[in-house]
Amino acid sequence: MVRNSKSGTGRAAIAAPASRPTIRDVAERCGVHPSTVSRALSPAMSHLVAAGVAKRIRAAAAALGYQPNVTAAGLRTGRSGLIGVLAPDIADPGFPPILSGITETLGTQGYATIVVDVGPDSSREQELVERLIARGVDGLVLATVTLNDPVIGHCLAAAIPVVLVNRTDVGRKLPAVATDDEAGMRLAVDHLVSLGHRRLGHIAGPQHVSTGALRRAGFKAAAARAGLSTQNIGIETARAYTREEGRLAALRLLDRKGVPSAIVAANDLLALGIYDALGERGLHCPADMSVVGHNDMPYVDMLSPPLTTVRIAQRSMGNQAARLLLDAIAGPGSRRERVVLEPKLIVRGSTAKPRGSSGSALRGYLMGADEKPA
Amino acid sequence: MVRNSKSGTGRAAIAAPASRPTIRDVAERCGVHPSTVSRALSPAMSHLVAAGVAKRIRAAAAALGYQPNVTAAGLRTGRSGLIGVLAPDIADPGFPPILSGITETLGTQGYATIVVDVGPDSSREQELVERLIARGVDGLVLATVTLNDPVIGHCLAAAIPVVLVNRTDVGRKLPAVATDDEAGMRLAVDHLVSLGHRRLGHIAGPQHVSTGALRRAGFKAAAARAGLSTQNIGIETARAYTREEGRLAALRLLDRKGVPSAIVAANDLLALGIYDALGERGLHCPADMSVVGHNDMPYVDMLSPPLTTVRIAQRSMGNQAARLLLDAIAGPGSRRERVVLEPKLIVRGSTAKPRGSSGSALRGYLMGADEKPA
């Protein structure tokens, strides 16, 4: 509360900057008006200040350790230099690389990011967006949206720059960066088919998010394209992208008639769950069952067996999302651009040729495989 | 730039809130002064407003969808509701759970967090702290500090609330939350000794950070306490907490005379590197070599073999750090509190009894083991 440099009664304290120096402190020290300091220190305005004065001001600012108060500037200019990021779950190993890419690119432009963990109950999402807007964020990166998410309309109405990352919306109303989910599944399916697999299973992700729906569709399309009939593919849908839901879905798949010889998971976490389920049933990967994951999250090469998976460029995804957002902030002529990244298959130890017909642990399970040949 | 509700020349637009409504819009709608609105909406001040008026104001605010501008309030009150978090590397799987705990606790009090990834070159650390302070953060959580970090003095000088998490400083000048690193190592060493191991190796972390130094000291102390002579322990120090540095350090250890039968890593990532090194040397874990990690980062139970490790309560660590910070913000009578969490040993498949003297793949390596019996 006590301003120190006010020329008041006491004359003791000449300069005791208990708090951080303000633009006025710099101005007084130079004998100029605060507005001149502001101009001298702003690259866009410094041409309005005499070179000598500007130099003097910069020196004084440096000497005082002056840093402009971003909050105050933000209030006046209307931009905060803050970007809000909505994450489904920070602890999900797939997300940090994306976040890292986002902050990296944004950081070079002086933006800081506020990361908000939405958590499992997406009901809070709307409120969290509201809070971020109240904080004056200049833009939003959403890594959480569902296919028909109400927040999309909300953001559109608020006229705030937004990009989606690793997700897309059904109406393509917002710019987004994502991988080619269908191409990824094609890579996985083609790999398995070329190994000789003819009965494939898929553990799909939640169908209300784009990756879940698109990868499932991609799986079906790729299987059909490879000449596999619908009798030869089995799909179980996980309720969430977690190891536990993956395990449950895999158990359901294993309990069905016509067990496949290979399973493609929509996500590495689900693949971990498949490993768990196989262990429970006494099956071995890849001898009894091949498994393909998706995302190539960190350290899946250390699993037993090392996971064959579809790698997506997460860091690059973050970078591009940030760039798209910066574009949207700069020019409101947002062309609702959509960036699609190409996935890449990483073959490791969890996929192999299907076991021959003799001596297989799957012998029993395979009953009924030919009941209805297409 | 164009204020809409100004009673100006044109009379067309009655109420076209192109931008977000402000406290003045609410005030006009209710026929009261903005200050009254401010008071009515602030829990701490609302007792100064007549109940009926307050109700009317709240209704109007809700109808307009009014959200106070946090930036403006922050400018006036001096607090931003923002907390800065400095992370060593967001992509390190050990960190997200801590972050999650921090944001969880802080979020309940209305604080948002800005996470900054310092990256490998800690030279930027000082500048990043400076930037966060310029942003007006109300406090800082540092997960990066080294034992004698200059930023500590910097923060002390800036008189900004700070807590350390998963790290401690040498002078105990700042409140901190960390696990009992020495106790953790004792758990690991005692476990191995009870299995019959008598020659132990340690892959230490960087010695300029507390976890590296304390765990190394803890390893030595525990070994001595278990009656192991210094000839029977071998220590190699990794330059960073990464898988690759762990691999290199492990290779150095394996190339020394008197190879141990078990290695304790200062960190799970280093343990992954040990797995890599063992693979390169054709050694098997745990048959040829037992390995103990530290931190129990996600999914190390899926490794081959599943990693025996010392679990630390990361999420809780984050929660407590946040609480400490909130205390420091509330009462400046900061007692430089220090919270120590107890670690827990999680035994999995990477540790076993040492191989007997016959037929060991380690036969050659063990030469020289008895050169200088203690």
Next chain:
DNA sequence: GAGGGTGTTGCAATCGATTGCAATAAGGGT
């Protein structure tokens, strides 16, 4: 009926930086 509370509300300054406009000074042309 006048004085002293108490309860509400308005006024205006303030936080720190930015920026349109005005004012001044310096320089150039005829």
Next chain:
DNA sequence: ACCCTTATTGCAATCGATTGCAACACCCTC
């Protein structure tokens, strides 16, 4: 020598909310 540019700088309003202080109304009491 005078007028007109152009280059610098100062002034003051502004962003939106908060809060100490003043003002007002109303009620109770003696």
